[in-house]
C-alpha cells in the first residue's frame with residue numbers, strides 16, 4: 348500500500364502538491380490523473396524520496412522511502428526512460444543493479460523474459476528504440492520483485508502494441524496482489540487499464556473514485572473528467 352498524508356510541496360511561491368491525502372490499495376491498478384502541471388510527477392518523486400515534502404509524508408508499506416533497507420525490493424518505479432547509460436547493455440545494466448541491491452542474478456534473466464528483451468539483452472541500450480527503452484525501464488522496476496509499482500506516464504510515445512503490452516502487464520501485476528500506481532493525463536487510456544482513480548488538479552485531490560463510478564453520470568468518461576478538472580484548468584488545458 349502507498350499512503351500519502353497531507354503531502355505538500357512548494358516551489359518558490361507556487362504550491363505544486365497541496366495537502367494530498369490518499370491511500371493506494373494493493374490488488375488493483377490505480378490511475379493517477381490530472382491535467383499537465385497538476386503535481387503528479389512531483390507526488391511520485393516524493394514517494395520515491397527524490398524530493399522532500401514541505402509538509403506531510405509519503406509511506407510505502409508503512410515506511411518512508413528513505414527508511415527502506417532495500418528500496419528496489421519494496422518499490423519499483425518507471426520515471427524517466429532515457430536514464431540508461433547508452434554504452435551498457437540491458438543485461439549489464441540489470442546485473443549491476445541486482446548485485447548492488449542483493450537481488451539474485453536469476454532475476455535478471457526472469458525480468459528480461461517478462462519484458463521481451465531476452466534476444467537483444469546484450470545490445471547497447473543506446474541502440475534501443477523508445478519502446479525497447481520503456482521495456483528496459485519496466486525490467487528495472489520489476490527486478491527486485493517489489494510489492495509496489497509506480498509508473499509515471501508509461502505509455503508516452505509508445506505505439507499501439509507497446510501500449511497494449513503495458514496495459515496487460517500492469518493488470519497482471521495487480522492481479523498478483525501488487526499495488527500499481529500509474530500516472531497519466533489521458534482518461535480514455537487510463538480507463539482501459541485502471542480500476543480505481545485518484546484525480547488531482549493544482550496539487551489538490553479532486554476525486555478518489557472508480558472508473559465504473561465515473562462512467563455512471565450519463566456523460567462520457569472524458570466529459571466527466573473535464574467536469575472534475577475544469578475549475579482548475581484554463582481554456583488552453585494548462586494548469587493555472
Ligand SMILES: Nc1ncnc2c1ncn2[C@@H]1O[C@H](COP(=O)(O)OP(=O)(O)OP(=O)(O)O)[C@@H](O)[C@H]1O
Nearest residue numbers: 358361363381382383384385386387388389390532
Ligand atoms: N523542480 C521544480 N522547480 C520548480 N517548479 C517545479 C519543479 N518541478 C515541478 N514544478 C512545478 O510544479 C507543478 C507540478 O508539476 P508536475 O511536473 O509535478 O506536474 P505533472 O502533473 O506531473 O505534469 P505533466 O502531466 O505535465 O507531467 C508545475 O507547476 C511545475 O512547473
